[in-house]
Amino acid sequence: MVEIRGFHERDLDAVVEFSLRAWDPVFASLRDVLGDPIFFRLKPDWKAAQAEEVRVSCTSDERDAFVAVAEGRPVGFVTVALNAFNERMGVIEIIGVDPDFQRRGIASQLTRHALDHMRRCGMDIAALGTGGDPGHAPARAAYEALGFTLLPSARYLKLLDE
Secondary structure (H helix, E strand, O other), rough: EEEEEEOOOHHHHHHHHHHHHHHHOOOOHHHHHOOHHHHHHHHHOOOHHHHHHHHHHHHOOEEEEEEEEEEEEEEEEEEEEEEEEOOEEEOOOEEEHHHHHHOOOOHHHHHHHHHHHHHHHHOOOEEEEEOOOOHHHHHHHHHOOOOOOOOOOOOOOOOOOO
16 A cells, blocks of 8 residues: 655655666666767766755755655655746656556556646646656656657757867
């Protein structure tokens, strides 16, 4: 059984720790797609950067954060920005689930919780983003199953010779 509740400061270390484990294969996929020269130019220390992003998002006064709790500890989290772009749009900024608890529908529960929160706060559009590489395929499938519409875009990268 999973309970979703508001984020508490005491959750932060656990959330950062499991999020880095959860995103390890995602960043490995990104590295495969980009190749080492571009990947390491963009992400010289992805773990430190990602840990800081999670810390900031979870503790920001401009975000609402929620955690999924199972077996007495946080096993998932989601952060939400409200009224993004002054358009009554809620944005799921970050979502992650402990790898030991993945494939149990926790990410979908967190997403539905975030959507309900947005509705209660008067938002009428929900947005989120994810990568197009193979490592993000499970996230894309989950979002599409929840009724999100993919907005196609293309972003190209090239390392410039020095």
